[in-house]
Amino acid sequence: MSNLIEIRWHGRGGQGAKTASLLLADAAFNTGKYIQGFPEYGPERMGAPITAYNRISDEPITIHSNIYDPDYVVVVDDTLLDAVDVTAGLKESGAIIINTTQDAEFLKSKLNGYNGAIYKIDARKISVETLGKYFPNTPMLAAVVKVSQIMSDEAFLEDMIGSFKHKFAKKPEVIDGNMAALRMALEQVEKVN
Amino acid sequence: MGIRERLSGNEAAAYAMKQINPDVVAAFPITPSTEIPQYFSMYVDNGEVDTEFVPVESEHSAMSACIGAEAAGARAMTATSANGLSLMWEMIYIASSLRLPIVLSLVNRAVSGPLNIHNDHSDAMGVRDAGWIMLFSENNQEAYDNILMAHRIAEHKDVQLPLMVCQDGFITSHSIENIELEDTDKVKAFVGTYKPEHYLLNADEPMAVGPLDLQAFLFEHKKQQAEAMRNAKRVVKEVSEDFERTFGRHYEFFERYYMDDAELVVVAMNSTAGTAKAAINELRSQGIRAGLIKVRMFRPFPAEEIAEALKNASAIAVLDKSDSLNGCGGALYEDVVSAMFTSNIHVPTVNYVYGIGGRDTTTDHIKTVFTDLRMIADTKDIGNPYRYLGLREE
Numbered sequence A: 001m002s003n004l005i006e007i008r009w010h011g012r013g014g015q016g017a018k019t020a021s022l023l024l025a026d027a028a029f030n031t032g033k034y035i036q037g038f039p040e041y042g043p044e045r046m047g048a049p050i051t052a053y054n055r056i057s058d059e060p061i062t063i064h065s066n067i068y069d070p071d072y073v074v075v076v077d078d079t080l081l082d083a084v085d086v087t088a089g090l091k092e093s094g095a096i097i098i099n100t101t102q103d104a105e106f107l108k109s110k111l112n113g114y115n116g117a118i119y120k121i122d123a124r125k126i127s128v129e130t131l132g133k134y135f136p137n138t139p140m141l142a143a144v145v146k147v148s149q150i151m152s153d154e155a156f157l158e159d160m161i162g163s164f165k166h167k168f169a170k171k172p173e174v175i176d177g178n179m180a181a182l183r184m185a186l187e188q189v190e191k192v193n
Numbered sequence B: 001m002g003i004r005e006r007l008s009g010n011e012a013a014a015y016a017m018k019q020i021n022p023d024v025v026a027a028f029p030i031t032p033s034t035e036i037p038q039y040f041s042m043y044v045d046n047g048e049v050d051t052e053f054v055p056v057e058s059e060h061s062a063m064s065a066c067i068g069a070e071a072a073g074a075r076a077m078t079a080t081s082a083n084g085l086s087l088m089w090e091m092i093y094i095a096s097s098l099r100l101p102i103v104l105s106l107v108n109r110a111v112s113g114p115l116n117i118h119n120d121h122s123d124a125m126g127v128r129d130a131g132w133i134m135l136f137s138e139n140n141q142e143a144y145d146n147i148l149m150a151h152r153i154a155e156h157k158d159v160q161l162p163l164m165v166c167q168d169g170f171i172t173s174h175s176i177e178n179i180e181l182e183d184t185d186k187v188k189a190f191v192g193t194y195k196p197e198h199y200l201l202n203a204d205e206p207m208a209v210g211p212l213d214l215q216a217f218l219f220e221h222k223k224q225q226a227e228a229m230r231n232a233k234r235v236v237k238e239v240s241e242d243f244e245r246t247f248g249r250h251y252e253f254f255e256r257y258y259m260d261d262a263e264l265v266v267v268a269m270n271s272t273a274g275t276a277k278a279a280i281n282e283l284r285s286q287g288i289r290a291g292l293i294k295v296r297m298f299r300p301f302p303a304e305e306i307a308e309a310l311k312n313a314s315a316i317a318v319l320d321k322s323d324s325l326n327g328c329g330g331a332l333y334e335d336v337v338s339a340m341f342t343s344n345i346h347v348p349t350v351n352y353v354y355g356i357g358g359r360d361t362t363t364d365h366i367k368t369v370f371t372d373l374r375m376i377a378d379t380k381d382i383g384n385p386y387r388y389l390g391l392r393e394e
Helices: A017-030 A078-082 A104-109 A123-131 A137-148 A153-167 A172-188 B009-020 B035-046 B059-072 B082-097 B122-126 B140-154 B184-191 B218-247 B271-285 B303-310 B331-342 B363-379
Strands: A005-012 A034-040 A049-057 A072-075 A095-099 A117-121 B003-007 B024-027 B052-055 B076-080 B103-108 B133-136 B163-168 B176-181 B254-257 B264-268 B290-295 B297-299 B315-320 B349-354 B386-389
Touching (some): A005 A078, A005 A137, A017 A049, A017 A137, A017 A153, A017 B176, A072 A137, A078 A095, A095 A137, A123 A172, A137 A153, A137 A172, A153 A172, B003 B009, B009 B103, B009 B140, B009 B163, B009 B184, B035 B076, B082 B218, B103 B140, B133 B218, B140 B218, B163 B271, B218 B297, B254 B303, B264 B271, B264 B303, B264 B363, B271 B290, B271 B363, B349 B363
Parallel strands (some): A005 A072, A072 A095, A095 A117, B076 B103, B103 B163, B264 B290, B264 B315, B315 B349, B349 B386
Antiparallel strands (some): A005 A049, B003 B176, B133 B297, B254 B290
16 A cells, blocks of 8 residues: 555644544545544543554555554644654654744754654644634644645645534634634644754 | 445444434443443434433443343344443343344453453453354444344344444544445345344233243253354355345455465454455565455354365464463464364464454564464474464563
8 A cells, every 4th residue: 555644643632633633534534535543542631642643545444553654743742752752663754743833953852863854833823823722733733734745725624614614513603713723734834854 | 335434433333223223222331332322322312213222320231121122022232342241241141041132232342350441352252152143343344234234143033142243442443434334224124123023022922031941941942042053154144145235245254365375374353354454465465375364253153164264274373362361272263273173174273362452463463473374384383372462572
């Protein structure tokens, strides 16, 4: 399966990394792909490191294990850089996408000599500006779509508005803010190495 | 073609139950099957089903309520995992001996202790001799399809046995994947209506259910149960063939993957079979004649057919996701080697206990098994037949 894309998410309990992985699976599914979206369940506590995964392919996926050599890693919280070996197995042909305000030198110093592409995005700023609260998963979702090019920006935004209408059927006032967060993230995710 | 969707294994099981709309669902939540009664109770609340939902206070009561409902003449379903099944233990045997075709979704999880919520098959293996038909599912699709077939098999007049559909806890129960769903009207037409021959609420035929059964008759009743289990084989085949005619997806007692010319063969159940397929694809591209038997129907065990399917192999590894702690191999291994021996087929066969308590099993693990099988085939020396896969500090 040469077209198989594997993504690993690192977040902290409560930040929505699991939800983001499921939303990414949904969006890819809606563009006709075969998908897997699954979290690695451990002790479920707010703030504890959690891992979630995606496989996305043009062909059926039969493999059922965690992902050890991902194409992309998404780090939803940069304090995890000190706690988790986030680049473990990450392909240098792929990329890591980090929610951070730190500069390239700092990030490189935390990534155990990883030589692949490093992207950063200030998901906190985007989230606070568009949603008034800190929900990093929405901007991170857009960032990984942009970097991995799993689908076009337009197809992604079109699909997400449908998802949000469904997900937030009881509070439609947050749909515009979430869509703004996605658009801003698509523009602001930045390659730093 | 079915309806293209994406669901977790638990969602798929609950959706099948919604389409079947059984008379009674009695369940008590336990990880990782909790979502099944959770989603189902939502369907009850929304009025999407008219099932009598019994939110009991324990799994023992869940199975007891299903037994009462089935004995009364209703179609009953439940779901559980691990220690939930352990607590049902007494009633599991009563359900099968009373010949009540209850359908249970078993989302496989390690039985305590020490406490572990993750997947292995120790719960299912604990009831392998309890007189239930047991179907295993590689993914959400197979869990869904097996549940759609379950009542037709269990309720058949020559069978009348309870049936459990197994899938791997978290690994498939909590993974969102593509699935083909079927139209609800077509599902209802396929599953049909339950018309029991004898039931408690039939005023024209007063009867007792589960009375004392001593030396004079219990033996004969057990023989009838065994006979029903043998009959189940034919009925599973018939229903699976009708399922394929109706919905287009093909099921047998077990799936043969690259078995036509396979020299080195792995036998496995549930999600690891899918991982093994990915490993086999890689090995085949290197010219290695690797193959897989994925057991779907574990009870009744398709002994003759499996022996026949394995007879041309040079070396075989049977993967058990439960340790029988008996000093002589896991449950699936015992059944496979016993089936081959009885059919006078003698191929070097080893056992791997793997994935205990949710230990992750990768394509690399499966590839090491095939490397071992190569050596066994070449040297004709099986070495230690009782092995571990993925155990640390081996």
